[in-house]
Amino acid sequence: MTSFIPPPSLLYDMTDRRLLAVVAVLSLVLAGCSAPAAPVGQSDVAGTASSDADVSAGSDAQDESADSDASGSDGSDSDASGSDAAESDPDPDTAERSLSFDPDPVWERVTTLMASDAEQPPLTVGVPGATAGQAFAPDRSTFKQALNASAAASASDASGPRGVTTPFGVYVEPGGGPPVVVEQVLAHEYAHAVQYADSMFAPWLTEPVRSTDQQMTQTALIEGGATYVGDVYTERYLSDVPLQSEQMRRSYERAAAGDRFFVAPYYFGAEYVDRRLDSPADLQSVYDNPAYNTAELLHGEGAGEQLPMSIAVDTSDGDWTATSRDKKGELYTRIALRATLDGDAAATAAAGWGNDSAISFDHDGGDPDAFVWALRWDTATDADEFVAAFERSLDRRTDDWADRTRVEYLSDRTVTVVMGPDAFREGTTITGTAGDLSIDVDAAADSGWFQRDAASTLSSAAPPAAS
Incomplete structure (x- = not known):
């Protein structure tokens, strides 16, 4: 229990x-x-x-x-x-x-x-x-x-x-x-x-x-x-x-x-x-x-309607394994940004959340070493506000992870955040449009880690119905 x-x-x-x-x-x-x-x-x-x-x-x-x-x-x-x-x-x-x-x-x-x-x-x-x-x-x-x-x-x-x-x-x-x-x-x-x-x-x-x-x-x-x-x-x-x-x-x-x-x-x-x-x-x-999700909790009924998101993950060509995935939500996103930004800036940057999926990866069977966080936004303006805030946050950070993070657009309303060692970031390719994404991880050649005969493929359909 x-x-x-x-x-x-x-x-x-x-x-x-x-x-x-x-x-x-x-x-x-x-x-x-x-x-x-x-x-x-x-x-x-x-x-x-x-x-x-x-x-x-x-x-x-x-x-x-x-x-x-x-x-x-x-x-x-x-x-x-x-x-x-x-x-x-x-x-x-x-x-x-x-x-x-x-x-x-x-x-x-x-x-x-x-x-x-x-x-x-x-x-x-x-x-x-x-x-x-x-x-x-x-x-x-x-x-x-x-x-x-x-x-x-x-x-x-x-x-x-x-x-x-x-x-x-x-x-x-x-x-x-x-x-x-x-x-x-x-x-x-x-x-x-x-x-x-x-x-x-x-x-x-x-x-x-x-x-x-x-x-x-x-x-x-x-x-x-x-x-x-x-x-x-x-x-x-x-x-x-x-x-x-x-x-x-x-x-x-x-x-x-x-x-x-x-x-x-x-x-x-x-x-x-x-x-x-x-x-x-x-x-x-x-x-x-x-309330269906934290977006609706924060803004009221109807505000948390989620955009479709489907993600396929392929690690068959590398030494990484996709271990888990999670939907973080608007409130989590706001709190994460609030670690570096003021409250109003964090709230503005997280508003307009449409969906997200955070996928964890490891290379040795232990704790996660890397992550891909894909986020969909209600409008292109919402996506721009998040990217600007996230980049501003990275500029202010001095922790080791700040140098192991990249944020980029997949489309005008879909943003990906890749966090992990250089080999993971350089070997990870994300393609697709809007909410239909493919993540291909092939970092074996440069990683220096033991090569395993392991493949993992995760796919995510639309979010579950409201409970």
Whole structure:
């Protein structure tokens, strides 16, 4: 069972007595599900670091899975969350602990806001050690490194209240935070518990995650829903505590490049849900008609209509193997550009995304050594804006990958980014027009690497239907 669990929840600035950040988390594990079922939500706060959660769990559309020692993604494969976390003996350090306030009124308020008669779940004060170990380990992928977008602060730099919700119970770690902040985290987690109890997203969440873009969309809908409920709860019942959505915004703006991938689903998910709803009682409608991808999440219904993209890959004449492919999406593209550019420039350059496919290659059976990222754009102007921004980003970078990257047009609306050693870039030929591409990799003569009798051919049809 695949589960991805987020990092620490909050950072409190005792100097100006202002709450800078709150993080609450959802660990989605569906009991008895045989396929990878769902991304886990994560959030961060004003400059607090969190781990990376770039995910792809489908069999035919994966993120750079060779980078991960987990379940075909660079997330974490947690054996301690979900049923294991709920059914194992409690941590000795947390078994006798309690909150400084009564949690029952919090549950009653949340269920009233959400118009739910769900039964209150078990509450454990303290996050199980094994779960925490999976949750707070930093994680970086080679693809993010190639884009110079992997930098992330250590999870040990953050502290404070945090929470995890599974279908079997809620876990909250006060972390020495003020009771009002712990209550806000608990309200967020209780919102997740209602999502579970009322089966709000089961029909589409049980399908295999096919791409990073789909994972980020689902996580944003799930975490955005709980953050929206937390905002309404905060407005009605708490004082002198910033809204969770505002905390996510601050965190996103101040976070390291790699941490933005972690925070973004909370921030943009909350914005999306807030645009859709007038009341937490209507949250189910978000999951009955969910956003198709991150472009639609960012811009509204219809904005994420994808352009056709078919890619054939041939490595039969070289010593490279195509190992995986993934669709990154508009939000991922924006965050990657944001590592070097300001927020407005990154958003403008990523807007107009029509489709993409990132294909990973390796030459020795290990981690990916090279990538081809093909992107289609709604208009030629959108493509021009992306190329200009990407080239400007490369000019500002000083990392090794910057010198191993080339970006070029295949057509006026299709752009390719090739990243890897000189032999790979020089030996890779990309032909075709618009969304029908052929990638031929023949770098054996100049690579100096051991020649293998290996051939791989990957072809990609149009994107899967919306879940």
